Amino acid sequence: MQTQNEPPILRVDGLTKRFRMHHLESTLHAFENISFDLQAGEFILLRGHNGAGKSTLLRTLWRSYLPVSGRILYRSRSGDIDLARAADVDIALLRRQELGFVTQFLNARPRVAAEEIVAEPLRLAGRTQDEAIGEARHWLAEFGVRPELWRAYPSTFSGGEQQKVNLARALVLPQRLLLLDEPTASLDVGARRALVRRLADLKTAGVAMIGVFHHPGDVADLIDREIDLTTRPVSEMQESEREEHVAV
Numbered sequence: 001m002q003t004q005n006e007p008p009i010l011r012v013d014g015l016t017k018r019f020r021m022h023h024l025e026s027t028l029h030a031f032e033n034i035s036f037d038l039q040a041g042e043f044i045l046l047r048g049h050n051g052a053g054k055s056t057l058l059r060t061l062w063r064s065y066l067p068v069s070g071r072i073l074y075r076s077r078s079g080d081i082d083l084a085r086a087a088d089v090d091i092a093l094l095r096r097q098e099l100g101f102v103t104q105f106l107n108a109r110p111r112v113a114a115e116e117i118v119a120e121p122l123r124l125a126g127r128t129q130d131e132a133i134g135e136a137r138h139w140l141a142e143f144g145v146r147p148e149l150w151r152a153y154p155s156t157f158s159g160g161e162q163q164k165v166n167l168a169r170a171l172v173l174p175q176r177l178l179l180l181d182e183p184t185a186s187l188d189v190g191a192r193r194a195l196v197r198r199l200a201d202l203k204t205a206g207v208a209m210i211g212v213f214h215h216p217g218d219v220a221d222l223i224d225r226e227i228d229l230t231t232r233p234v235s236e237m238q239e240s241e242r243e244e245h246v247a248v
């Protein structure tokens with residue numbers, strides 16, 4: 001991890017997200033007034049009960065959602081940018097070159113082979129087709145995708161196999177900031193270990209990470225800090241909710 005004297009790669013300041021439920025004429029508070037810094041090479045674990053706003057926070061940082069208020073100052077290679085207000089074209093460029101979002105859901109184009117899906121970011125980064133396919137196969141093997149599947153279309157893959165292709169694509173290049181939304185959900189033990197090894201290497205290389213984990217124990221050695229999005233005091237929760245909160 002780099003020294004705390006360096007400016008953070010991400011500064012979240014007073015971030016608030018609410019959803020307007022038009023059909024109910026009501027507003028749902030996802031999270032209120034969140035502030036934190038994230039340094040290069042730092043790993044933050046997000047915690048909180050179901051519905052606390054963990055996925056919504058990650059999607060807001062990724063700019064799938066716009067916040068009601070607050071700033072998301074990201075220190076990009078070409079200068080500071082507020083991800084909450086940046087133009088869509090700048091967000092698209094950052095997503096290609098600096099930001100990564102890892103989920104359990106595959107977001108692949110139909111009729112594109114698994115190895116092509118993983119090779120694409122490498123080609124965009126300047127590798128030749130042969131180099132990109134070679135590296136893509138290496139990562140597919142690392143995450144446990146069988147060679148028979150490398151040239152097949154992932155739309156017919158099992159849920160876990162699709163997720164492995166997703167992980168390989170998302171982690172094939174060291175982005176500067178990784179958002180991780182339950183990346184281990186539905187992975188077998190071997191793939192979970194491969195993922196943790198890759199995250200450890202990326203962290204050593206200075207990649208900043210923030211995420212939610214189904215099994216936080218998997219990444220216990222990587223965690224620098226935890227942020228708990230639970231807004232209500234535990235004493236106000238129902239008994240079942242309280243147990244779940246404590247167990248998360």
Ligand SMILES: Nc1ncnc2c1ncn2[C@@H]1O[C@H](COP(=O)(O)OP(=O)(O)OP(=O)(O)O)[C@@H](O)[C@H]1O
Pocket residue numbers: 019028029030048049050051052053054055056057
């Ligand atoms: N697009 C949306 N429209 C309306 N409400 C939403 C939307 N997305 C999320 N919410 C609501 O925001 C709240 C936070 O949801 P979120 O998925 O961020 O929780 P979470 O902490 O990730 O929960 P879990 O641990 O169950 O995955 C929930 O009450 C959810 O119903």
